Amino acid sequence: MEGHRLPRVITIRTVAERAGCSIATVSRVINGSARTSPQVEARVRAAVKELGFRPSELGRSLKSLRTRTVGVVIPSLTNPVFAAAVAGMEAEARRRGHTLLLTATDYDALREPELVETLVAQSVAGLVLTVSNATGNPTLDALDEEGIPYVLVFNEPEDSGRAAVCVDNAAATRAVTDTLIAAGHRRILFVAGRFATSDRSRRRYDGYALAMVTAGLSAEPPVELDYLADLDTHRATLESLFASGDRPTGLVCSNDLLALSVAGALRAMGMGVPQEVSVVGFDGIALGHMVQPTLATVETPTRRMGERAMEMIFEQLEGQAPPTVERLPFVVRPGGTLARAPALTDAAPPIPEPDPATSPK
Amino acid sequence: MEGHRLPRVITIRTVAERAGCSIATVSRVINGSARTSPQVEARVRAAVKELGFRPSELGRSLKSLRTRTVGVVIPSLTNPVFAAAVAGMEAEARRRGHTLLLTATDYDALREPELVETLVAQSVAGLVLTVSNATGNPTLDALDEEGIPYVLVFNEPEDSGRAAVCVDNAAATRAVTDTLIAAGHRRILFVAGRFATSDRSRRRYDGYALAMVTAGLSAEPPVELDYLADLDTHRATLESLFASGDRPTGLVCSNDLLALSVAGALRAMGMGVPQEVSVVGFDGIALGHMVQPTLATVETPTRRMGERAMEMIFEQLEGQAPPTVERLPFVVRPGGTLARAPALTDAAPPIPEPDPATSPK
DNA sequence: CTGTTAGCGCATTCAA
């Protein structure tokens, strides 16, 4: 119906005509899948160049029923942790001639199955995902059944047989909580964003609780601050924490973004960070270094985690490598937001940064 | 290796058999492209549900030679500005049943043409891109010739006929520079990361220069800080700036990430921000609110820009809407890093935040 | 070494 001179699409047939050979020969030259005479090869290459021909991935994929794309499902790009991981995935995928099909759930676990289905309908070669809850997850089970390779990032699945790249969330949070305890803090709370919809967050809480109990201190229930709520809401919640007589002197936050937000809200309330309250985060986002005082946190190799997850996809595609859970090393990074507990000292000097505690691995 | 029953791929043919009809009828039911008898329709729907059939996008696309994917090319996901824009694109694409094919150049302009080619080879429905230099860009010209819809984000092309979503970079930088001037600053420098490879950065410099000249002040050449260099390198460059007698009291940075880094380096040098030097950024990243002091900046609707760019892709696909450059509104947001010039006052109180200057539009 | 051809999954035209 469109006129006859549409943007003349160049197919393998166009090239064949121009080079004076069959489409099979063109295909052979392009893919190096079989020997061809030098003359014909030269003519084909010339034709390809002149016409600017790029083989359609569509046709190519329809044969193999597999594309050179890898699907990605993450909660949100707005969190620099996920952005960094995706950056790592993209770089690694590109090195392998693949492209990312990117989707986000906006932290809505109900969207996970449909996004995965969408990506599977696109015949992705594999999937890298961060889900709300990896353990006993039916969507993942379905992928297992269909034999589609996938690797989790950040999730730390309890099911065996699931591939994942993560850190030991409990050990890491325990380590950073220990640092607070070592600095003389006794009343320490765990602050979580979206606790209910994040298995990572719960793991981290477990690490906090273990550290507290081991030290003979009381592990309190997590304080929940809605991720999406505004600063005023956070402030209200925080004010109630400090209303009672038995104020906390240390806050362990389930991630860095939350920690920065909490520290900001506390200062807005007129509380000194770290003079009156120490705040530690989790992840080690780049901006933590830039702010003043710098954010004390658990540094995790987020970009590398994305890269590694993508590597594992290809390892699975190549048939080797059974699905395994890889725990990458973390480092507790002391920072300006962590000081000795105010009860023990008047000056409350920040803790120096010697020889940071490293992960067991 | 898994049992003998290969992951039995379910195609439209499987469904047709199960429903006892032809594949054409199945197709009609699924797409609602023609009327079918209620009985047959019911059988088909049942079969689809039982088998968990999802039509392959591959086969579907091969017919139309167009996929339900949109290609994205950005410099890097690590910059929250691009991450936010991509988040906007993803949300809008999802609303329209499309998926993003995401690639990054790592700020290497030479990679732009090849990434675009890769995406075109995937038969994307359109492209959203941020390029190093939009004006007279041959890659974009090639897209025009092939009739593939594309929309630029952040770039502010000088060529007509190019679709783009951006802010008026010059006007915005002029406005924020004017704010510094109004605060009594006289010696103000423009600091850029990767000046050579970013037309946005150059536009912003123009705005700075115009503000300075208009105020009868001297516009200095841009100070270049390599984006990827470490803090120490930044520090060395900055120290040389303050070595001379005629020290700047205000720094206009070409983006927020750079501004935060600069402010951090200055403090590490023992300089008070904003007591001795005011620092302003550009973009309005979320973290700017969280840090203390808050970052003075130009707030731009980054997420919305991504959304809008995606909307424009679909408008072009639907045939309406000629390619246009849309400049979205910006707001100068004063913040804690901006104070009156130290020469004019001893106390150097931060400027209040009254009635922020808005964009002309 | 090269050409012909079948077929990947689907939408669609043409017959019935």
Next chain:
DNA sequence: TTGAATGCGCTAACAG
């Protein structure tokens, strides 16, 4: 209302 047949761009099996 339905089915049979065609073709989208490509790769690979088979002939020559």
